[in-house]
Amino acid sequence: MPNDQSNLSKILVAQGGGPTAVINQSLAGVVLEARKFAQVQKVYGALHGIRGIINEDFVDLSQESVENLERVAETPSSALGSTRDKPDDKYCAEIFKSLQAHGIGCFAYIGGNDSSDTVRIVSDHAKAANYPLRCMHIPKTIDNDLMVNDHTPGFPSAARFVAQAFAGANLDNRALPGIYLAVVMGRHAGFLTAAAALAAKFPDDGPHLVYVPERAFDQERFLADVKKTMDKYGRCVVALSEGIADDKHVPIATKLMAQVEKDAHGNVELAGGALADSLTKLIKDKLGFKRVRGDTFGYVQRSFLGCVSDVDQREARAVGAKAVQYAVEGQQDGSVTIHRSSGNYAAEYKLSALADIAGKTKLMPDAFIAADGNHVTDAFRDYLRPLLGSNMPEAARLQRTPVAKILKP
């Protein structure tokens, strides 16, 4: 299908899936980049993702001032609202009816795995209906699990939150020794949990153990790991993914929950404190340690106002802008992808085929997971460190020059 540039007079942008700290950077990238091209007359936003399309809940983003867009860009969580809807054929028919009625020539959807699959379905449907629609997926997910991409916008900022949280928890645990574990978001991919490792500065710093869904979680090995750490340091800090599962791929959280709730995508609801609470109880019961504490980071890790990576901000802005450039200047639908052109550190952007990304999940490569399956490797640390951005706060310690004992020398 030829790229009829007249179709690009109206671009529609929407946001899907879980919010991130920088998803509005991508939104601002789309809107502000579009203003550079004379043929783009309007940028509409759909409220609450594709649901907003079928409901015709459109807002005119061309009316937004640069100043306000810049302030929204720095605000976490989807400014247009989001949705968990996954369209079927009937849903798609309604999307087209709405897009056609409003003369939309480009649909840009900012989202993760499910959203990229939505873009693919919409793109296929447009082709089948011979409707000239440029479909662009703009990457976003704190899970960092999109194929092709070196990493995904939203992940670095969430990773920074997790690293700063574990740096603090490690200091707390050092002051009042015991066992501390925290459950981090991540159903299938362990990248965000692994980010906890960047909290450590001194050799005895936690997290001492890191468990990701890419490795089968064995209760007995876990208890042995905790015991060994307590013997060595007299304290233990543990990071675990909410999606850790046994060797039969049954999530540990699922086993423990009386009622299993599923969302529209068939995903098991892993929120709540059950996993952390069950594991602290397990440690108390089996190992006999008394001071055992468990936290579940929950929603704060993806939306906390005031913890962001500037590298992530810049890249999220860039993928939004790139989507418009590819739409206006290119001839095909696709997903904007981020690639690492140098390790220390520069990013570059490409347009990749939707089919290579849509509905697929990237897991942590073996090179990022320690041989024992209970920590990360230096390769992962080197991968993540430049993404966390500038001015990472750093812990300091007293020199602690000992004073000679007098009573019990």
Add this chain to the structure above:
Amino acid sequence: MPNDQSNLSKILVAQGGGPTAVINQSLAGVVLEARKFAQVQKVYGALHGIRGIINEDFVDLSQESVENLERVAETPSSALGSTRDKPDDKYCAEIFKSLQAHGIGCFAYIGGNDSSDTVRIVSDHAKAANYPLRCMHIPKTIDNDLMVNDHTPGFPSAARFVAQAFAGANLDNRALPGIYLAVVMGRHAGFLTAAAALAAKFPDDGPHLVYVPERAFDQERFLADVKKTMDKYGRCVVALSEGIADDKHVPIATKLMAQVEKDAHGNVELAGGALADSLTKLIKDKLGFKRVRGDTFGYVQRSFLGCVSDVDQREARAVGAKAVQYAVEGQQDGSVTIHRSSGNYAAEYKLSALADIAGKTKLMPDAFIAADGNHVTDAFRDYLRPLLGSNMPEAARLQRTPVAKILKP
């Protein structure tokens, strides 16, 4: 007892109770202020509070460089380590033996309610034993529940974390509407939970409901409040204290927990996700809403690396320095207290009697709690706002200019 200045040649400082984001500012305040006085030759630090005293685990803080002390001051959580020990008479006898052996003339203890009570007991014991010991309590607690004080070091930074967390959670909840509740630390005093209210900027922003331990928690009223908020906004964000209790003063969390764990002070262990999980289940079961999420902020709220109020930092530094000034220039034991000399905003410091603070708990005044018992008042907002410090991040919204509907006008 006359103030024998020769006794002040050695000052011992220690940190007790739960860590805060600025407790090391007070430590730096003690050490650096002491360097101004020629008669103070050494400042020792006891590792892990009073336990370090009886174990003679002393470090020589006079050996620490200014540069490193400044970096430690910016690091959250007790750099000397902490303890939950509460001394009995035998314990106190051991403390004196150790202090006497090392020629300590001033004991400065940075801590909260329990630690101030420890200082009182040690002070009484010193007087009874006719041992010339200047005893100073330096305030610290995220609970903000020390008597006499306008507020306590550590609280403003934790309050800032809670406000930023709820600001983010509110944005997340606005993007994907439903019910979100989060449990905040606070057994008896609701100040930290109330800080969630400072997250709201726009009239429909959450938290829409705030429950503190100062008001009896009634399940039916709670459900009615949530229902009313959902009817009004189509979403609901709730802040609750871990210590919320029914009209018979039974904590809601205690009712829900199968096993009750108590620490050495007889405090019930309220950590874990049980309260949040039970309340989300209650809402689902009784009101039938599907998207209900519950978080428990846990340890992150008191030790997160990188969320601090600069006002809190300065005041925490000041109370440490003041303790040394009062010890060197004054004639009595006491607790350094913070007072508000002007609302908008200046602090001043006094030395108050230990008996007025030790072991007592300040609760939120009635003027800070809304008449319905489910939110805070503007008086509380005015009280807290200047304490949160400079550069509070702020959320922005799109203007959202509507586009006329075409299919279903």
